[in-house]
Amino acid sequence: MEEKIYRAAHVLVIPYPRQGHINPALQLAKRLASKGLKTTIAITKFIFKTIQPQPPSSLQFETISDGFDERGRFAEAVSVHDYLQKMEAAGSKTLAELITKYKNSSNPIDCIVYDTFLPWALEVAKQFGLLGAAFFTQTCAVNYIYYLVYNGLLKVPVSSTAAPVSITGLPLLEPQDLPSFVYVAGEYPDYFEMLLGQFSNTDKADFLLVNTFYELEDEVVNTMHKICPALLTVGPTIPSFYLDNRIENDKDYDLDLLKTDKTICIDWLNARPKGSVVYVSFGSISSLSHKQMEELAWGLKQTDFHFLWVVRDSEDLKLPKGFIEETTNKGLIVKWSPQLAVLSNEALGCFFSHAGWNSTIEALSLAVPMVVMPLWTDQPTDAKLVQDVWKVGIRVVVEENGIVTRDEIEKCVRKVIVGEKAREMKLNAEKWRKLAIEAVSEGGSSDKNIDEFVSKLGTTSYKYY
Missing domain, CATH: 3.40.50.2000 (Glycogen Phosphorylase B;)
Known part of the structure; x- marks a missing residue:
């Protein structure tokens, strides 16, 4: 006779391998773990080999490849485009292998939380029938501007002589107030393609998580939520010690690529x-x-x-x-x-x-x-x-x-x-x-959104034996 055994849902968090993306992803992972989820961080093989990180007791580390395992992207990649192409190929393959590794274990992966710079991670998640949560590490305001550009609702480049740009949920923006890729024609095209590519498949994502808090950007969050109902504000993602102090021993980001005394x-x-x-x-x-x-x-x-x-x-x-x-x-x-x-x-x-x-x-x-x-x-x-x-x-x-x-x-x-x-x-x-402290404290706007995310994962968090 089969018995239903409940277990914590298992979330795999995949940051884009730069310090400014790793920090918020790691802190989000800690928040999720504090809610009872089994949480794993997947960093690149080169980063793991270089810094030999010691994960907090609530998390575990795994590795995937970005295609530059020996000397890292800056030593080996010939361009941003080259790096992104090779990371997608190597990352997709090794992510699939990682999911397969856990598939027949007592803790199979239920959801992939991925940095939006890595849209291919969502494609891999869906191939395995997993939930996918996009994690935006920039403001909701900036995300919304890129969303409008991606969907052809804001034409670029915006001329320096143009009148102020009116975008629902935002103050009037002079051209120089817009993200530089929108204001300056042809600036760093590979980066611009990556930023717009964040929205290439977000319609398939089950959740859109944003590193902000509702009270900080309420108007633009409300505006974007109308077209992206899966959007949840979950920030600020900084160590708990500096905010609500609810997560034990959470005083640092714990994964510093640059060391200091x-x-x-x-x-x-x-x-x-x-x-x-x-x-x-x-x-x-x-x-x-x-x-x-x-x-x-x-x-x-x-x-x-x-x-x-x-x-x-x-x-x-x-x-x-x-x-x-x-x-x-x-x-x-x-x-x-x-x-x-x-x-x-x-x-x-x-x-x-x-x-x-x-x-x-x-x-x-x-x-x-x-x-x-x-x-x-x-x-x-x-x-x-x-x-x-x-x-x-x-x-x-x-x-x-x-x-x-x-x-x-x-x-x-x-x-x-x-x-x-x-x-x-x-x-x-x-x-x-x-307001930031209130947002992450029990019952605050971000805390409620994280609870909603965890609750929806909980509907899949069981296994038959």
Whole structure:
């Protein structure tokens, strides 16, 4: 006689193999595991071999191939297009093998949660009759703009002389407020194709999960939900320690591709007065010109505030001659930083950022006002929201030559830290932090959505013996 034995549903989470995508995917996985799901993260063989990660006790790691197992994509891929093609071929094959490996076990995979940069993962899931959940790591606003472009409802490129663009659920957007791929014709076509490709098969997905929270983007979430009813906001996906503290020992992202000595930054910050430090970081990809690095450096010096500046190895030769020596008493330059620990430190006065979404939602979640200097992709739209919708910061003004001057940098930093609207921005930031905490706390908007996701998976979470 067959017996029905209930088990936890098994979710396989597949991030796009870049730090800015791995972090939110890993944190979403932790949230799902905290709800009782069996949760596995599939990272590339090269990343696993390189960092030998130790998973949190609630998760387990598996590997798939992106086609570049020996030296990684940057050493082996000849172009972005080459990388994406090879990853789809190798990833599809090894993902199918991984699903098959678990198929006859006591914990077969029930659902694939995949980064939307990897639409082929959904095709593999459906071949095996599994549920598929697309995970968007950018704002709902940016996702909706790309959705409109993909479906021919917003023509690109939008001319620099065009009137403000009206999109339901969003403020009026000047052309320069749109994602750079929409505003600048032909910029990085392979990346643009990948971004639009997020929507190539989302009609087949059972869930669309977005790394935002409802209260932050309610109007555009409502708008997009009408055409994508499977959409669920599940963010902010940052370690629980910094929000609701409901997940035990969840203080870090736990999968850092760039290592740092955390004590250097924190010890330095702890020796600075409250609200006195400008934290400067442009993420793991963005690159500044030599001229812009020079203007930023001397602009920071002109503020006379303390500063903590993340300058990657690929950027440090762009620092102007004599700058480090002249700012020894005011600044600390590091290769990488424990960003959440930095943002939560009382010494911080503002975050000078590129307005990448991970950095932005971390700052919002930790009540840190911002100066934003967007460079490309989704960052101009994020910057528009930071300044004009959430009102937690200032966007720098760019000269006709594409450079932000040292005087502009000094002026913006001063406005955010000691200007007449500095207190208002800080109060707005504290409001968004409170709402972020409420969203992930028990019964909050994101928590309810995660519960809904888990509940729907639960209808398939049994096995006959």
